[in-house]
Amino acid sequence: MTPPTPRPRRRWTMAAALAVALTATVAACSSGDTPSSGTSGTSGTEAAKGPVTLQVWTWNLKGNDPRAKAIIDKYHQENPNVTVKLSEVGGTADTASKLLAADQAGDTPDVVQVEYRGLPALVVAGAVKDVTADVAGVKSGIEPNIWALTTFNNQVYGVPQDIGPMMFTYRKDLFDKYGAKVPTTWAEYAKAAEQIHKKNPEAYIASFSAAQLEFFAAQAAQAGAQWWSNDGKAWKVGIDSEPSLKTADFWEDLVKRDLVKVEPLLTPEWNAQVNDGKLLSWAAAAWAPNVIHSVAPDTAGKWESAPLPQWTAGDPAVPFLGGSAFLVPAKSKHAKEAAAFAAWLGASDEGSKLQLSLDIYPGGNAGRQATLSHEPPKLMPQQKDFYQVADQVIKNTTIPVTWGPNVNVSQTAFGDALNKAALNKSSFREVYKATQQAVVADLEKSGYTVTK
Numbered sequence: 001m002t003p004p005t006p007r008p009r010r011r012w013t014m015a016a017a018l019a020v021a022l023t024a025t026v027a028a029c030s031s032g033d034t035p036s037s038g039t040s041g042t043s044g045t046e047a048a049k050g051p052v053t054l055q056v057w058t059w060n061l062k063g064n065d066p067r068a069k070a071i072i073d074k075y076h077q078e079n080p081n082v083t084v085k086l087s088e089v090g091g092t093a094d095t096a097s098k099l100l101a102a103d104q105a106g107d108t109p110d111v112v113q114v115e116y117r118g119l120p121a122l123v124v125a126g127a128v129k130d131v132t133a134d135v136a137g138v139k140s141g142i143e144p145n146i147w148a149l150t151t152f153n154n155q156v157y158g159v160p161q162d163i164g165p166m167m168f169t170y171r172k173d174l175f176d177k178y179g180a181k182v183p184t185t186w187a188e189y190a191k192a193a194e195q196i197h198k199k200n201p202e203a204y205i206a207s208f209s210a211a212q213l214e215f216f217a218a219q220a221a222q223a224g225a226q227w228w229s230n231d232g233k234a235w236k237v238g239i240d241s242e243p244s245l246k247t248a249d250f251w252e253d254l255v256k257r258d259l260v261k262v263e264p265l266l267t268p269e270w271n272a273q274v275n276d277g278k279l280l281s282w283a284a285a286a287w288a289p290n291v292i293h294s295v296a297p298d299t300a301g302k303w304e305s306a307p308l309p310q311w312t313a314g315d316p317a318v319p320f321l322g323g324s325a326f327l328v329p330a331k332s333k334h335a336k337e338a339a340a341f342a343a344w345l346g347a348s349d350e351g352s353k354l355q356l357s358l359d360i361y362p363g364g365n366a367g368r369q370a371t372l373s374h375e376p377p378k379l380m381p382q383q384k385d386f387y388q389v390a391d392q393v394i395k396n397t398t399i400p401v402t403w404g405p406n407v408n409v410s411q412t413a414f415g416d417a418l419n420k421a422a423l424n425k426s427s428f429r430e431v432y433k434a435t436q437q438a439v440v441a442d443l444e445k446s447g448y449t450v451t452k
Contacts, residue, residue, distance in 0.1 A: 134339035160363035164285030228404035
């Protein structure tokens with residue numbers, strides 16, 4: 001199977017790409033929204049002048065978790081006039097729909113955690129606040145390619161909390177046992193998959209989980225495609241572009257040859273196969289080791305992580321996968337204090353370092369720097385250079401991924417259809433093409449201009 005050949009692309013910053021991406025739509029929805037009135041020139045971390053209670057929707061900061069309590073207690077000590085109340089919410093889809101409903105009702109929380117892919121739709125809907133001025137004093141606390149995840153049309157709409165540098169986490173002991181080389185390219189990945197399954201027909205290099213839309217979008221981006229882009233006037237959808245379709249061909253080939261296990265992630269079956277050494281790797285991000293350890297703690301010490309395989313040898317550029325930011329809803333009653341809390345947590349030296357206790361990869365520079373002297377994840381205590389490898393991946397994370405305002409439509413059209421195609425051994429290309437049609441039709445129905 002020949003891996004996709006990426007089309008030439010400029011090494012432009014993610015910030016530049018995302019600034020272009022939502023120029024028209026952001027301008028339309030925010031033209032009457034003045035950014036953070038009265039906060040220009042502030043550090044973004046100043047204390048409130050009077051007693052304020054911030055309602056925070058989050059899933060990383062669980063109210064009954066002593067680690068989260070320690071972080072909030074620290075903020076309370078430094079900001080005695082602010083009380084932070086945590087409410088645990090679901091993932092991006094649940095949170096976004098709840099926030100939109102709360103926005104319509106005029107009763108929103110003050111801070112909301114949302115995955116990066118969910119932010120554009122909220123910006124377009126006018127549901128989140130432009131916090132550019134509020135965070136001006138802490139911009140140096142986060143690298144530009146990470147700020148770009150929350151920056152549209154040069155306006156900042158959230159503070160990055162955690163990030164997902166893409167990595168390949170694998171069972172080193174079993175790769176060694178089966179004589180499989182740790183892949184540096186996707187062509188080598190296919191060869192390793194062949195070798196592992198040949199040596200042990202019950203073992204697979206990995207599972208194939210069709211529901212992971214973000215992974216397949218990242219694959220396409222790594223190969224040179226853009227699923228959504230915008231020239232300032234119109235949207236263009238590239239889900240069925242040739243570089244994207246070639247990544248579909250790659251995975252279809254592995255599925256048809258039974259070299260990956262068609263199995264959703266994190267089901268009891270998946271967990272059991274990981275524990276039993278039947279699934280040997282996960283191409284995901286630097287957060288994967290903590291997830292694997294949570295379901296297979298007895299396998300600790302047998303895993304390692306490496307940079308993600310490349311479509312083109314010698315080209316290490318990858319997009320981020322996953323991660324989230326703290327946003328301030330447009331109708332927050334305490335927007336200034338909310339932005340200050342988000343800025344402290346994500347961009348200040350203190351807050352960024354404290355996030356390491358939550359087993360997440362902090363987006364702030366101080367937290368990233370602290371990882372370099374931090375113990376490796378519990379899954380691979382022997383891999384002392386884990387965070388050095390991850391930090392280099394972050395420096396190579398220069399591929400911009402623009403999410404359109406209708407990611408939910410693509411998720412619905414893509415996941416079930418791709419799973420059926422995998423089970424039926426039918427065309428993956430047709431799934432990508434059908435998803436393209438559904439996304440374009442929805443954009444046009446919603447009033448957007450779409451170009452070919």
